[in-house]
Amino acid sequence: MTDGEEVTCRPLRTQALWVFVGLGAAGAVVAAGRLAYAGVWVDWWVGGGLSAVVVGVASLHGATLRVSADAYGVHCGSRLRRRRSVPWHDIADLRVHIQYGRYGEEYVRVGMLLRDGRTRRLPLPVSGSGADRPDFDATLDALRALHRRHGEPESDHLAVISRHTAGRGVAVPLVLCVLLLAGAGLAAWLVPVVGATKEAWTSAVPCAAGTPSAERGECLTTLDAVIERTEAGRGKQAGGLYFAGDRPLDRLTVSQEGAKGFRAGDRVELTLWRGQVRVVAGEHHVWREHFTSADSVAVVAALLALAAGWPGARLLVHRRGRRLADDEVLPSVLPFLGVLVATALWLVPLCYLHPTGLPASAGPLAWAAAGTAGTSGLLVLAWRATRVRTPGQDASGGAEPQESAGEDVFLAARFLESTDYNPNRFGTHIVLGDGPPAIVPHPGPGR
Template sequence: MSEARELICRPPRGRALQYLGALGVAGTVAAVVRGLSGTLDLWVCGGLLSAVVGAVSLHTAALRLVADEYGVHTRTLLRRRSVPWRDIADLQVCLRYASSSYGPQFRIGLVPREGRARLLPLPRGWAPDHSDFDERVGVLRALHRRHGSPDSDHVPVVSARAAGRGRAGSLGLCALLLAGAGVAAWFVPAAEAGEQAWKAAAPCRVTAPQERRDDCLTHEPAVVSRTVAARTKRQSWLYLADGRPLERVAVSREAAQRFVPGDRVELTFWHGEVREVVGERHVWREHVPAAGELAVIAAVLALGAGYPGARVLLGVRGRRLPRDEVLPSALPFAVALAGTGLWLLPLCRLHPTTLLTSPAAVTWAAAGSAGTLALFAWAWRRTRVLPPGEVAADGGTADGGTDVFLAARFLEYTDYNPYGFGTHVVLGDGPPSVVPHPGPGRFAARRIPAERFALTGLRRVRGGDGDTVSGSWHVAEFDDGGRPVRLAAEPGDLARIVGALGTAGASTGGAQAADTSEAQAAGASGARLPESPAPRAAHGPTG
């Protein structure tokens, strides 16, 4: 298939999509006719719905992709585009909706030599079975190598964590949260002034003029005629007898349940609004957001903006990385933001408007800022991009030759890692082995055939390595008797494992060479080798 002269991709179930498109056109016509005649009923709604379905179906049915010796030609419902091979720098696989319950969607991205990368409309693949998609990617890569000059020698896989993924979404979310924090902070002084005015308000004098009664408290008697306690999020009400001094008062659901018809209550008015309803059974007070609450909301929004901001920062920091390499996780910055919230939120609650005037608040903020700087320095160090091969092994095995368990994963299914069950590699008292637990003991251990391993390269994690591999890990590529395998671990642990595999492979290879020489010498002298005992039945994986 890779020797094909061209590749033609059409959407699956094209005939069904055409029928849906025709149905959408018919529904649109019917909706327009009934709408112009002045009849608005369910047929119009159905016609509009079929119009939307038809538009989507027609757009999908019109998709085409043709790749030949001249380049890549795409067609959509409204546009045609052709790109020659000489203008294509590379082809990459993009993983979209990686967090969806349906699995990731695979798309092909076209990287031009000038301009931004864009997604091709076809082909598309979905996990877990995307063999047809992989086959078409292979054909496109073969055509590109034959008629162009790709920049990479492998298929770059750009996941949501990769350096080549756009950060516009994180940047927009950060800006939106910061704008919300600014709006909340803008209302803090007004809320503080209103709160102080409410606390200082006194009952109105009898001789006070009407225009000055808004700043004082007015008390009016009333009788509850009936109550409405909403069961959902709808508003609950107290209805007053004879509509005096007003027809109804909006209260909480609990207050509507506590008051009963016939209760005599006293309403407290301030600035023309009911602020309190006092009765023998219950007292209701309207909740007005205090300045401290608004300051806490502003601080929470600002801290929330820090996480997408950290993702943008990591993207800028790794802009020189290959586009398929995975960036370090932003979780260390999330820890720093959480630590900042531990001192910032109580400070905002207690000192919303006196952060710079209160000595206690200034001391509190200075001590907290020092801790925040330390946390962010730690997060910055934890998210460094370490070049592969420059990290030394983190010490040797434990004293007395005891086993040491290191978190590591083989990314291929092999005889020593069936179905990817291994989560750790154990070194020390015994050969290097794969185990599905962090120890202690070598239960369910599978020995790694180090004598077959030949190290072919060290690199950082790529998008094609899967989402189970941390972005801070490194990957060692081995040749396992002609089969490529990948081992992922922390840089220091990986160097330690690679060194142990090299030592074990050399010792095993030397022992095998000595056994071979002994056998050849015995055969030349006519001596008979002792027969090996019959193999025992295996009852499970052994070390």
């Protein structure tokens, strides 16, 4: 709702939210009653009631959310969150932010660029379809009119920030890159540990008669047992073997195939190593514990390190485009993804064949050297292909060229909707010249 001096935004659809609020209140009553009756927190009724309370509280916040703007600034709050205000003189500009859902759907929101460089996104208004887009545009126009009347906007241009522009955030790719690199480092640290464990298991021999009990963990000990019952498990759950008299243990976790291979009453021989059952041998079936090999862990480490290159490439391209306007389109990271794929073609097999390090032979060393040289060359090409050029620069990165008669001019543009002449919003620039205007997905020939 808008008028001349005030803009007010409330959620459009609140019926479902109020239903969840009621369920949350009912859950609070159920949890309190069950807690008073049973006196324990670990209970299905208590847990379900508390979960409903959490959902109800979140729904109450969403149902009572209110964003307003007047002559003093922009205000946001709800019944569960105190009102926060930002005066107009602290707002440098109003922008449009495009967010993306899990299945590619787009949500358009309003963002405030503050004088100190920070950005705050307003929870309302929001547009998720073409039906409510006119209301969103009208509210945005009213907010910008109030900003011009009572504040000092830095520009009359409406910047549209998407995942392809220089103004997008880098928190998500930064966190993802750090997590993937941490996982790669952990996997690389586990390579020698896993390799030594499997080698020790492979070389283990049965314990001699006079072996002390303290040293029996490194040799093989056999025990006889009787299976009381089996549990195959459902779905992706592991199976289990139960032994009569709980000897030498109550339950042994095995694979589903291993559990199906035994029957109740089967006499089996158990092989123990390092205090755990590693082999169950019966008359018709034998189950052996699987030991992860060092080569598979090395491959996982290499894949995680290569996967970290994708968010790393996004960070690099964003860093190189720091001088661009926030709504300028950044170069694609596809050239760097090509480098990562080419690197995986030689690095992953090398890690699989030599997980603990390269031997002194000439073959693996030449393989690694050739792969490194190829990756370096592709990296240079990707660096040049993703070079950020400011408007007016030529393909060689020189100064602004002189426009000649009849030469096409490429102007950067942002298309908010798909049209017949620009399907799927592929275009990034408008071409102006002797002919009719055209739309292209690049800033000019050779760029």
